[in-house]
Amino acid sequence: MKILDKYLIKQFIQTIFFGLFAFTIIFVVINAMENLDDFIDQSVPALKILHYYFVFSPEIIKLMTPVAILFAALFTAGKASGTSELTAMRSSGMSIYRFMAPFLLTTFVISLISIYFGGYLVPMANKTKVKIEQTYLKKGFNYSESNIYFQDSRTRIVSLGFFNSSSNSASRVSIETFANNDLTKMISRIDVPKLAYDSLSGIWIATNGVERLFTEKKQRAIYFDSLKIDYLNFHPYDLAKKQIKPLEMNLDELSDLIKTQERTGNDPTATLIEYHSRIAFAFTSLIIVLFGLPISANSRKGGLAVQVGISILATFIYLVFMKVSQAFGKNGELEPLLTAWFANLLFLAAAIVSIIKVRY
Numbered sequence: 001m002k003i004l005d006k007y008l009i010k011q012f013i014q015t016i017f018f019g020l021f022a023f024t025i026i027f028v029v030i031n032a033m034e035n036l037d038d039f040i041d042q043s044v045p046a047l048k049i050l051h052y053y054f055v056f057s058p059e060i061i062k063l064m065t066p067v068a069i070l071f072a073a074l075f076t077a078g079k080a081s082g083t084s085e086l087t088a089m090r091s092s093g094m095s096i097y098r099f100m101a102p103f104l105l106t107t108f109v110i111s112l113i114s115i116y117f118g119g120y121l122v123p124m125a126n127k128t129k130v131k132i133e134q135t136y137l138k139k140g141f142n143y144s145e146s147n148i149y150f151q152d153s154r155t156r157i158v159s160l161g162f163f164n165s166s167s168n169s170a171s172r173v174s175i176e177t178f179a180n181n182d183l184t185k186m187i188s189r190i191d192v193p194k195l196a197y198d199s200l201s202g203i204w205i206a207t208n209g210v211e212r213l214f215t216e217k218k219q220r221a222i223y224f225d226s227l228k229i230d231y232l233n234f235h236p237y238d239l240a241k242k243q244i245k246p247l248e249m250n251l252d253e254l255s256d257l258i259k260t261q262e263r264t265g266n267d268p269t270a271t272l273i274e275y276h277s278r279i280a281f282a283f284t285s286l287i288i289v290l291f292g293l294p295i296s297a298n299s300r301k302g303g304l305a306v307q308v309g310i311s312i313l314a315t316f317i318y319l320v321f322m323k324v325s326q327a328f329g330k331n332g333e334l335e336p337l338l339t340a341w342f343a344n345l346l347f348l349a350a351a352i353v354s355i356i357k358v359r360y
Contacts, residue, residue, distance in 0.1 A: 004089070004094075005101070005102045008076065008080075008099075008102045008103070009102045009105075009106050011076045011079075012072050012073065012076050012102070012103055012106055013072075013106065015071070015072035015075050015076055016068050016069055016072040016110075018072075019064075019067070019068030019069075019071045019072055020061060020064055020065065020068040023060075023064040023067055023068055024057060024060050024061060024064055027060045027063075027064065028053050028056070028057070028060065031053075031056075032049075032053065035137075038137050039137075042136055042137055042138065044136045044137070048132065048136060051128075051132065052129065052132045052133075052136075055125040055126075055128040055129045055132070056125070056129050057125075058117070058121055058122045058125040058126075059122055059125065059126060059129070061117075062114070062117065062118045062122050062281075065110070065114060065285055066281075066284040066285045066288055066315055066318070067312065067315045069107055069110065069285040069288075069289060070285070070288045070289060070292055070314060070315065073103050073107070073289045073292060073293050074292055074293070076103070077099075077103075077293055086099065096294065097355075100290075100293050100294070103289060103293055104286065104289065104290065104293075107285050107286045107289045108286055110285060111282050111283045111285055111286045112282075114281075114282035114283075114285070115278070115279055115282040117282075118278055118281060118282055119250055119251040119278050119279070119282075120250045120251065123247065123248050123249055123250045123253075124250070126247050126248045127244075127248045130245070130247075130248060146161065146162045146163075147160075147161065147162075148160040148163055148170075148239060150234075151264045151265070151266065152175075152232055152233050152234055152264065153233055153263060153264050153265075154180075154183075154263070154264055154265035155177055155178045155179070155180055155183065156175065156176065156177050156178070156232075157175075157176045157178075158173070158174070158175050158176075158232070158234070159173065159174040159175075159176075160172070160173055160195075160239075161173065163236075163239055165236065165239075165240070167196070168196065168197040168199070168236040169194060169195065169196040169197065170194070170195045170196075171193060171194055171195075172193065173190075173191070173192050173193075173194070173195040173206070173209075174189065174190070174191050175189065175190040175229070175232070176188075176189050177189070185214075186214055187213070187214055187215075188211060188212065188213050188214065189211070189212045189214075190206060190209060190210070190211045190212075190227075190229070191209055191210055191212075192206040192207060192208065192209030192210075192227075193207070193208055193209065194206070194207050194208070195207075195229075197235070197236050201228075202235075203228055203229060203230040203232075204228075204229045204230075204232050205226060205227070205228055205229070206224070206226070206227045206229055207225065207226050207227075208224075208225060209223075209224060209227065210222065210223050210224070211224065211227070233260075233263065233264075238260075241253065241256075241257075246270075246271065246274050251275065251278060251279075254271060254274060254275045254278075255275065257271050258271050258272055258275065269329065269330060269332065269336055270330055272336035272337075273326055273329050273330065273336045273339050273340055275336075275340075276336055276337050276339070276340030276341070277322075277326070277339075277340040279340070280340040280341045280343075280344055281322075283344060284318065284343075284344060287344045287347045287348050287351065288314055288315070288318060288347055290347075290348070290351040290355070291314070291347050291348075291350055291351035291354060292314055294351075294354050294355055294357075318343050318347060319343075321342065321343040321346055321347075322342070322343040325338075325339050325340075325342035325343060326339055
C-alpha cells in the first residue's frame with residue numbers, strides 16, 4: 001500500500017468517525033426531546049435513561065453508517081479537489097479510478113463488519129432496549145406464559161392455557177390435528193390438564209388426558225394416564241422465541257423462524273425480506289460511495305454544508321426506494337431477495353453510469 005493510499009484512508013476513516021459521532025448525537029438529542037415527557041411521567045431514573053440510549057446507539061449507528069460514510073467520502077474527495085491535491089495526483093498519472101480504490105476498499109471492509117454488527121450486535125441491543133421500554137415506559141407487551149396459541153405444523157394447532165418455563169410444563173393443553181388434504185377437517189384432538197417436556201428423550205409427555213379421533217361416520221375417545229407425544233415440533237425455548245419481534249432476532253434466529261414458517265405452512269415473505277435486507281443494507285455504504293464519489297471528485301465547488309446536504313439527500317432517496325420496494329415485496333409483487341437488493345441495484349446502475357462519464 002502506497003503512502004498516498006494510507007493518507008487517503010486515514011482522512012477517510014477519521015471523517016467517518018466524526019460523522020458517525022455527530023449524526024448519532026443529533027439523533028439521540030432529538031429522540032430524547034421527543035421522549036422526555038414519557039421519561040418524566042414514568043419517573044424513569046437518569047441512569048436507566050442513559051442505559052436506554054446506550055443500547056439504542058447500535059441501532060442508530062447502523063442507520064447512520066451509510067450517511068456518515070458517504071459524507072466522509074464526499075468531504076475527503078471534495079477537500080482533495082478543492083486544495084488541488086487531486087489535481088497533483090492526476091497530473092502524476094493517477095486515474096480517478098485509482099483515486100477511488102482506497103475509499104472503496106475501506107468501505108468494503110466496513111460493509112463486511114456491518115453484516116455482523118447489524119445482524120447480531122444490534123438485535124442483542126434491541127432486546128435490552130425493548131425490555132426497558134416495556135418495564136419503564138409501558139410500551140409494547142411483556143412475554144406472557146398464559147394463553148399461548150400457535151401453529152406447530154401445517155396440519156397441527158397447539159393451545160396452552162399456561163406454560164411454566166421453570167419446570168418446562170404446560171397446563172390446559174389442546175392439540176388439534178387436521179387432514180392434510182382438507183385443512184377444514186379435524187381428524188384428532190388431544191386435551192390434557194398437563195403436558196411436560198422430557199429433556200432426556202426430547203419429547204412431550206401428556207398425563208390424564210383424552211384423545212378424540214374423528215372419522216366420517218363416528219367419533220372415538222381414548223382416555224390415557226400417560227401418553228408420549230413425539231411428533232410435536234416445538235421445544236420449551238421456542239415458546240419464548242415465538243413472542244420475540246424480528247428486530248430483536250439475529251440472522252440465525254431469523255433463519256430458524258423462516259424454516260419454522262415454511263414447515264408450518266405460513267407465509268415467510270416478510271421474514272425473508274427482513275433477513276436479506278440486513279445483508280443488503282450492510283452494503284449500502286459501498287453502493288452509494290461508488291455512486292457519489294466520482295461526482296464529488298470532479299467537482300470543485302461546494303463546502304461542508306453541500307457535502308452534508310448531498311449525503312442526506314442521497315440516503316433519503318435510497319430509503320424511499322427501499323421502503324417502496326419492501327411494500328411491493330410484502331404484497332408478493334417482488335421476490336424477497338430482489339426486494340431487499342432493489343435499492344442497491346438501482347443505485348449501482350446509477351453509479352456505473354456516473355463512473356462511465358468520469359474522464360481519466
